[in-house]
Amino acid sequence: MTGVTLSDVAQRAGVSRAAVSRTFTAGASVSAKMRARVEAAARDLGYSPNLLARSLTTRKTQLVGLVSNNFHNPVFLQIFDLFTKGLQDRGLRPLLVNLSDETGPARSVQLLRQYAVEGVILATSHLPQGFASAFRDAGVAVVHAFGRPTGQTDVVGIDNVAAGKMAAQTLIARGYRHVGFMGGPKDASTTQDRLAGFAAAAQALGGMVSHSFAGAYSFEAGRVEMTRLLSGPRAEAYFCADDVLTIGALSAAQAVGLRVPDDLGLIGLNDMAMAAWANIN
Amino acid sequence: MTGVTLSDVAQRAGVSRAAVSRTFTAGASVSAKMRARVEAAARDLGYSPNLLARSLTTRKTQLVGLVSNNFHNPVFLQIFDLFTKGLQDRGLRPLLVNLSDETGPARSVQLLRQYAVEGVILATSHLPQGFASAFRDAGVAVVHAFGRPTGQTDVVGIDNVAAGKMAAQTLIARGYRHVGFMGGPKDASTTQDRLAGFAAAAQALGGMVSHSFAGAYSFEAGRVEMTRLLSGPRAEAYFCADDVLTIGALSAAQAVGLRVPDDLGLIGLNDMAMAAWANIN
DNA sequence: CTTGCGTTTGATATCGTTTACCGTTGAATG
DNA sequence: CATTCAACGGTAAACGATATCAAACGCAAG
Numbered sequence: 001m002t003g004v005t006l007s008d009v010a011q012r013a014g015v016s017r018a019a020v021s022r023t024f025t026a027g028a029s030v031s032a033k034m035r036a037r038v039e040a041a042a043r044d045l046g047y048s049p050n051l052l053a054r055s056l057t058t059r060k061t062q063l064v065g066l067v068s069n070n071f072h073n074p075v076f077l078q079i080f081d082l083f084t085k086g087l088q089d090r091g092l093r094p095l096l097v098n099l100s101d102e103t104g105p106a107r108s109v110q111l112l113r114q115y116a117v118e119g120v121i122l123a124t125s126h127l128p129q130g131f132a133s134a135f136r137d138a139g140v141a142v143v144h145a146f147g148r149p150t151g152q153t154d155v156v157g158i159d160n161v162a163a164g165k166m167a168a169q170t171l172i173a174r175g176y177r178h179v180g181f182m183g184g185p186k187d188a189s190t191t192q193d194r195l196a197g198f199a200a201a202a203q204a205l206g207g208m209v210s211h212s213f214a215g216a217y218s219f220e221a222g223r224v225e226m227t228r229l230l231s232g233p234r235a236e237a238y239f240c241a242d243d244v245l246t247i248g249a250l251s252a253a254q255a256v257g258l259r260v261p262d263d264l265g266l267i268g269l270n271d272m273a274m275a276a277w278a279n280i281n
Numbered sequence: 282m283t284g285v286t287l288s289d290v291a292q293r294a295g296v297s298r299a300a301v302s303r304t305f306t307a308g309a310s311v312s313a314k315m316r317a318r319v320e321a322a323a324r325d326l327g328y329s330p331n332l333l334a335r336s337l338t339t340r341k342t343q344l345v346g347l348v349s350n351n352f353h354n355p356v357f358l359q360i361f362d363l364f365t366k367g368l369q370d371r372g373l374r375p376l377l378v379n380l381s382d383e384t385g386p387a388r389s390v391q392l393l394r395q396y397a398v399e400g401v402i403l404a405t406s407h408l409p410q411g412f413a414s415a416f417r418d419a420g421v422a423v424v425h426a427f428g429r430p431t432g433q434t435d436v437v438g439i440d441n442v443a444a445g446k447m448a449a450q451t452l453i454a455r456g457y458r459h460v461g462f463m464g465g466p467k468d469a470s471t472t473q474d475r476l477a478g479f480a481a482a483a484q485a486l487g488g489m490v491s492h493s494f495a496g497a498y499s500f501e502a503g504r505v506e507m508t509r510l511l512s513g514p515r516a517e518a519y520f521c522a523d524d525v526l527t528i529g530a531l532s533a534a535q536a537v538g539l540r541v542p543d544d545l546g547l548i549g550l551n552d553m554a555m556a557a558w559a560n561i562n
Numbered sequence: 563c564t565t566g567c568g569t570t571t572g573a574t575a576t577c578g579t580t581t582a583c584c585g586t587t588g589a590a591t592g
Numbered sequence: 593c594a595t596t597c598a599a600c601g602g603t604a605a606a607c608g609a610t611a612t613c614a615a616a617c618g619c620a621a622g
Contacts, residue, residue, distance in 0.1 A: 006608060006609060006610095007608080007609095017608090017609080017610095018610080018611085020609095021609065021611090024609095025610075049608085049609070050607095050609065051609095052608085052609090053607075053608035053609040054608080054609050054610070055609090056607095056608080056609065056610085057609060057610040057611070058609085058610065058611095
């Protein structure tokens with residue numbers, strides 16, 4: 001145990017506990033002499049304030065829940081990197097929750113509330129029903145990464161409809177006419193919106209559109225779904241709604257001897273680091 | 282704010298606060314009648330105990346620091362997945378720390394101590410000087426993932442020397458005679474041990490050994506280093522000390538028109554999910 | 563040498579829980 | 593029917609900190 005408390009420092013410095021507390025809270029009124037004295041004692045004892053005890057009276061824990069259910073898509077490592085850095089820069093601490101394992105979302109909600117998190121970042125492709133509202137009801141700020149703006153919950157992400165549009169325009173401009181959409185999970189808003197934008201733009205430009213869905217945002221799901229697609233009548237090019245799906249699709253194409261982009265067009269989304277690796281064919 | 286406390290429940294149920302506390306602590310003595318009454322009140326109010334307040338008296342926070350400095354190697358996503366699941370299964374909560382950003386390790390140590398974590402998992406290739414001991418001194422359990430067993434710190438990982446040996450044996454058995462080792466950061470114990478095992482085994486089997494180091498465990502570092510190696514006199518096969526390095530090396534080989542394994546042998550380490558993706562050449 | 567006023571300081575209540583410790587209760591025993 | 597004893601429930605003191613408030617302290621002005 002670290003064991004050294006405010007009282008220990010106060011005793012050692014021969015001052016009141018309040019004085020010690022003040023030297024460690026920014027913007028409190030302490031004389032220079034007092035501060036020096038307390039800091040010396042604190043240094044001797046190796047004291048640093050217990051943030052959890054502090055949170056009891058300040059009602060600020062600096063804790064933020066970082067919730068995800070996708071530990072198989074490498075892009076999430078980049079996402080964790082960025083979120084954790086951003087939080088740390090602001091003096092916040094991410095409490096990581098792996099949703100894929102929890103018995104149910106309800107349990108996660110309860111746990112995060114028990115730790116009095118000040119906010120929650122939901123980095124999930126598909127938002128469990130009632131998850132966001134459960135936090136809102138508890139007065140906890142919620143940000144849904146990659147969600148669809150609803151006016152209910154704050155969202156950080158891209159314009160998925162516009163992204164779909166751009167994909168369609170790009171493929172049509174390259175000369176493909178029959179274009180397909182291969183989405184992630186069907187009920188994810190990202191999937192739906194990207195499809196909507198894609199289909200609208202492709203049709204407007206005179207293309208033929210078909211679509212299907214992979215079961216998850218993962219390599220394997222993309223490979224399996226593209227294998228299925230290639231076994232029947234197929235489109236000339238596909239927009240895969242995520243890079244890791246695209247790499248899976250690429251693998252399926254390679255397996256049946258199709259060259260990309262000559263025999264089959266493929267376009268992904270996310271620009272994850274791996275997308276720049278030149279030896280993925 | 283959630284706002285509903287033990288006292289609220291006690292008042293509503295018309296019992297003492299102690300009684301409420303007891304119904305929520307496993308293995309405490311409460312009558313069935315009392316329990317029912319309290320639970321009803323708690324349900325009505327939507328109460329669940331504040332774990333941070335509890336930790337004050339129990340001295341158990343259930344918090345564990347999960348510290349990493351490598352958010353660029355996809356294998357770490359698998360590692361996070363496994364660690365978070367394992368912790369959650371045991372009722373522990375991971376507090377994620379991105380070391381790559383912190384001003385210094387000292388600051389991270391202080392922060393984790395301030396949150397009274399019960400243990401720390403260091404998932405770092407190279408352990409910052411004094412990091413582990415700082416925790417030990419504070420009485421915090423430390424596990425160094427991928428570290429070298431020293432008797433000072435608990436380690437979870439593989440036998441790196443044996444792994445190097447296996448790589449050498451495999452390459453020699455495939456007919457390569459001049460074999461090279463391409464490690465990660467030179468001062469990482471993983472790098473050193475894998476090299477030691479590799480060199481010893483290769484020499485024992487009559488092979489010629491050369492070695493060099495990539496600056497980091499990342500695709501780009503692997504690509505750059507292998508590009509350099511291939512520009513001079515080269516070995517017939519290389520043991521790259523990590524899969525993501527290997528993929529980088531593969532990219533370098535492809536870039537100069539070498540076919541693997543015919544023109545150049547390559548063997549990796551970690552068996553990360555991506556290593557099974559068939560379309561990385 | 564007062565008076566007045568702004569700055570520091572310390573006592574004390576409080577945050578939401580747990581945990582001795584002790585008094586009640588009620589069933590079982592003789 | 594009195595006695596014993598285990599099980600239960602309440603009181604009050606922690607846990608480690610902050611916040612309010614009033615007393616003490618300087619110091620300049622009168």
